Amino acid sequence: MLSLQLQSHYTNLPDKFYSYQRPVAVKNPSLLIFNDSLANSVHLPKMNQEKWVSILSGNQVISDTNPISQAYAGHQFGNFTMLGDGRAVLLGEFLTKGQSIVDIQLKGSGRTPYSRGGDGRATIAAMLREYLISEAMYHLGISTTRSLAVVKTGEKVQRELEQEGGILTRIAKSHLRVGTFEYAYQYGTIEDQKALTAYAIRRHYPELEETENHALELLKKVMEVQADLIVNWMRVGFIHGVMNTDNMSIAGETIDYGPCAFMNSYDPQTVFSSIDTQGRYAFGNQPRIAQWNLSRLAIALLDQIHPDPKQAVEMAQAVINSFPKIYESKWLNMMRNKLGWEGAQDADQHLIDDLLHMMHKYSADYTNTFLAIANRENFDSSLLDSFEFQEWSIHWMYRATIEGRALDQAIEKMKGYNPVFIPRNHMVESALSKASQSNDFDQFEELLKIISNPYHNNEKFTAYKFPPVGGDLGYQTFCGT
Template sequence: MNMKWNLQHSYSSLPNKLFSFQSPIPVKSPKLVLFNHELAQSIDLEVSDNELDKLSQVLGGNVLPENSKPLAQAYAGHQFGNFTILGDGRAILIGEQLTNSQKLFDIQLKGSGRTPYSRGGDGRATLKSMLREYLISEAMYHLGISSSRSLAVVASGETVQREWENDGAILTRVAKSHIRVGTFEFAYQYLSLEEQKELTVYVIKRHYPELEGSKNPALELLKKVMEKQAELISDWMRVGFIHGVMNTDNVSIAGETIDYGPCAFMNVYDPGTVFSSIDTAGRYAFGNQPKITHWNLSRLAIALLPQIDEDQDKAVKTAQETLNQFPDIYESKYLQLMRNKLGLIGEEPQDKALVEDLLNIMNQMKADYTNTFASLTSGEFSENELFENDRFQDWYLNWIQRATKNGQTLEAAQKTMALHNPIYIPRNHKVEEALFQATENNDYSIFHEMLKVMKTPYQFNENFTAYQFPALEGDNGYQTFCGT
C-alpha cells in the first residue's frame, strides 16, 4: 500500500503506567464513508483515490500501518466534579504523524474496540456519534477555533447496542496530542515525582518548547495552559458553542477542543442553555463554561503542586496566586473578542457595559445570538421584535457612537465584524436532519452540503439561506447524547 505515513511514537517513551500497548479489534467489513483529503494533505499523508478501499482496512483497525505501535492512554478525570480513574476505553493511538515541517499530530482511532480501560464498555462507537464529531469538529476548525480534526469515518459493518441497535463506526481523529488535564491527575495519583516531572518535560518539549529551561517548568506550564484555555473558551463563547461535558478528562493541555459528545450550538441567546441529556443540573451550561474552566484548571494546579515547590505550603500559595489571575486573563481575551464582534477599535471603560447591555437585551427578547451579530455586521435588519425594541434602539445609538470613535467609519467597523461574526453555524435541527438521513437512509447529501456551508462560515451564499435560521419551533426539548 503506497501510503505515506511517517509515524513516531514519542508518547510510549513516557512511564509505562501512562499507557497500555493495545491493537484495535478488527471489525466485520470496514467501509470508508468519509475521508478528509484536505486534512490528509496538511499532515503530509499522501493517499490516492484508488487506495481508499485499502485505507478503510487501516482506518477501520483491521490492518496496522507499517511501523505503528498502537496504544491506549491512561488518564483520570473529574466527571461532573467527581474524581474517576479513566483511560482510552474505546480509542487507540496508532502513532504520531511527523509532517515535513516537523510537527507532530496524534492519529487516533475512536471506536476501535475494548482496551484495558473500557470499564465494562464495548469499546465501540455509533455511526451517528462519529458523524456528529466529524461534522462539528470540522465546523469548529473553519470557524477559526482550535480543535481536534476528523480525517475519516469508517463504517464497521457491525451493530452497536445503545438505547437501541445502531450501526457501528470508527472515527480517525487528528490532534496536537490527546494529553489532558486528567493525564496529569492520573500522574499525580500513580507516578513517582520523577515520573511526574518526565510528563511535564515531555509536554513542554512537544507543545510549549519556549518554556524549556524554565526555572519552574510546572508553574510555567500551568500559566501557559491557563492562557490557552482562556483563548479557547472565549472563542467558544464568541460563536455560541456549548461543549456539554467539560470534565477534566476532556480538557486538552494543548488548548484544543476535544471529545465532541453532546455538544451543540446555542440559537436563542440564554446563558443558561443546556442541551446535554446527562447535564441535568446545568453544570456545563453555556454561561458556566468560563468558571468551569477555572475549576478544571485548579485540578491541574493540584496535580502539579509537588513539582511547583517541595514545600507544600509554598506550592499551594504559588499555585493559588497563579489561578487567581485566570478570571482577569479570560475576561481580557473575551472582551477583546466581543469588541471585534462589535467592530470596536481600542479600549474604552464603557466597552464591557456595552457588551453586557446587548446580551441582556438579547436574552430578554429571546434573540438569535448568531443572527443578531450578523445583522449588526451587514446593517440589514429584518422585521424583528428585537430591532424595534426601545432598549435596543438606545443601545444601537450608543454602539454607533462607540464604533465610529477615533475617526473610524461604520463601514470599517463592519469589515472587522465580518471576520468575527459567522453567518453560519451548525444549526441543531440541520445537524439532526443530516445525521438522520445519513444513518437511516444512507443519504449523505445534506451532510456534505453542511460540510460545504461550514467551510466558509463567514461568507454569505444565497444558496445556503436554509442554514441561517434555527428551527421554527425553536430548541424546546432538544437534547444531545454522549454516544458511549
C-alpha cells in the same frame, strides 16, 4: 508495503501511562467520508481507498508500529474517576513536512484495558457528529482536533436502539489532558510526574524548557491557551456539553465532541446535554468551569512546583486566581471585535452588558443579532423592533465611529468575527439522521460545504441561517457511549 510512517514518542514515558493495544478487527468495513483537505495539510502519503480502509478500520496494523491506549483519569461532573481510552487506540505520531507532530487515533476501535464494561465501539451518527462539528470549529477559526475519516464497520452497536457501528480517525496535536496529569499525580511517583511534564513541554511548549520552574510555567501556559479557547467558544455560541477534566486538552484544542451544540436564542443558562441535569456545563458557566479544571491541573502539579507544600499551594493559587482577570480581558476584546470597535473605552463593558441583557430578555438569536447590527437588517426579531435596542444602536454607532472612523470600517471588521453560518442544531440532526439511517449523505455534504466557509453569506443556503420554528425547546444531545 504501507507508506504511512508513524513514530511513538509517547511510549518513552513510564509504561503506566499506556497499554499496548491493537484495534479489534471489524467484519465488513467501508469508507463513509475522508477529509482530503486535512490529509493534504498534514502531508499524509497518498494511498488508495482500500489501503486507507484497512488501516482506519483497524483491520491492518502498520508494520513496525505498536498502537496503544492511553491511561488517564479525570473529574467527571466534579467527581474523580480512573478513566483511559476505553474505545480508542493511538496508532502513532506522524511527523508532518512542517516538522510538527500530530497524533493519529482511532475512536470506536474496540475494547481496551480501560473500557470499564463498555463495548469499545461507537455509532456512525456519533462519529459523523464529531467529524462535522470539529470541521465547523476549524473553519470558524477555533483550535480543535480534526477528523480524518469515518469508517462504517459493518457491525451493529447497541445503545438505546441498535445502530450501525462506526470508527472515527482523529488528528490532534496530542491527546494529553488535564486528566493525564491527574492520573500521574494520583497513581504515579514524582519521577513519573516529572517525566509527563517534561514530555508535555517538549511536545507543545519547548520555549519553556529554559525556564526555572517547568511545572509552574506549564500551568500558566495551559491557562493562557484555555482562556483563548473558551473565549472563542463564547464568540460563536458553542456549548461543549461535557467539560470534564479528561476533556480539557493541554494543547488548548477542543476535544471530544459528544453532547455538544450551538446556542440559538441567547441564554447563558442554555444546556443541551442530556446528562448535564444540573447545568454544570451551561454556556455561561464554561469560563468558571475552565478555571475549576485548571485548579485540578494545579493540584496535580503541586509536588513539582515547590518541595514545600505551603509554598507550592501559594504559587499555584496565585496563577489560578489570575484566570478571571485574564479571561475577562480576552472576552472583552473579543466582544469589541464582534461589535467592530477599535481600542478600548471605559463604557464598553456597560454597552456590551446592555446588549446581552436585551438579547436574553427578547430571546434573540445570538448569531443573527450581530449580523443584523452589521448589515442593518431586521431578522423579524422583537429585539430589533424594540425602542431600547434602537436607543442602544445609537450608542453603538457612536462608539464604532469614534475619532472619525468610518462606519463601514467597523462593519467590515465585524464580518471577520461573526459567522453567517453555524451548524444549526436541527440541521445537524437532520443531516446525521439521513446519513446514518438511510445512507443519504446529500444534506451532510451540503452542511459540510456551508460550514467550510462560515463567514461568507451564500444566498443559496439562506435556510441554514435560521433556528427552527419554535426554537430549540426540548432539544437534547447525547453522549454516544
